[in-house]
Amino acid sequence: METVKNTALVTGANSGIGFAICAELAKRGYPLLMISNENEKLKEAASNLSAEYGIKAIPFCIDLAKIDSAQEILIYCQVNNITVEILVNNAGIFFFKDVCDTTLEKSRLMLNLHINTPFTLTQIFAKQMITEKRSGYILNMASISSRMMVPYIALYSSTKSFLRCFSRAMRNEVFDKGVSITTISPGAVATNLYNLPARYMKLGIFLGIIIKPARLASLAVKKMFKRKAEYIPGGFINNLFIFIVNILSEKSIRKIKRKIDSKIKS
Secondary structure (H helix, E strand, C coil), rough: CCEEEEEEEEEECCCCHHHHHHHHHHHHHCCCCEEEECHHHHHHHHHHHHHHCCCEEEEEEHHHHHHHHHHHHHHHHHCCCCCEEEEEEECCCCCCCCHHHHCCHHHHHHHHHHHHHHHHHHHHHHHHHHHCCCEEEEEEEHHHHHHHHCCCCHHHHHHHHHHHHHHHHHHHHHHHHEEEEECCCCEEEEECCCCCCCHHHHHHHHHHCCEEHHHHHHHHHHHHHHCCCECCCHHHHHHHHHHHHHHHHHHHHHHHHHHHHHHHHH
């Protein structure tokens, strides 16, 4: 069986940021292992990239919210002689809701998708990169919300906070062994993740508050190859937003929440 060397493994690969990162890496000639739980869309995305860039793009459909999904991916790579040089943990979900109003099933889905699976993938593939050739890149997609303690996104921001802190800490364990872990912490991205009306999406892009996936992917891949520790796209605007949110008193945050709750109910 042919060995597929120097492969880029990307999760959430069939659309949005994940697909844009796949395209960016395909431009650079990297074979792809594209992972998602949407089989038909994934096959189509892999076929399109393979045809456009002349690279090998392998679709592997799996539910990354399953507790043992990372081990299944490792086994798939071993059985198919796929050597991973780049790991991109991008898959994620988003919802805007109080924790007490969120079902346990949906909460566990986010916890597995944002914490368990990227943690395990990072652990097992970093170890493999070190053992096999002391070289490799890992790109973990966090969020500027990882620095914000605000209502409605408590679960989302805390899981992204874990991923960010874990990535920054583990980076110092593996960097001298040849493996670089880069954390990307974007603000709003022009994908369907947030279910924003089209007019607000266009306005956000125009104002520079929302970044397009292709632009984010280009910046993220460049920072990864430069072995940067962390990058916040739209630096000034997003850093200003983080600062403003974090200087608000809890009393002010609760007041804002009451107004939002009132509008939602009405």
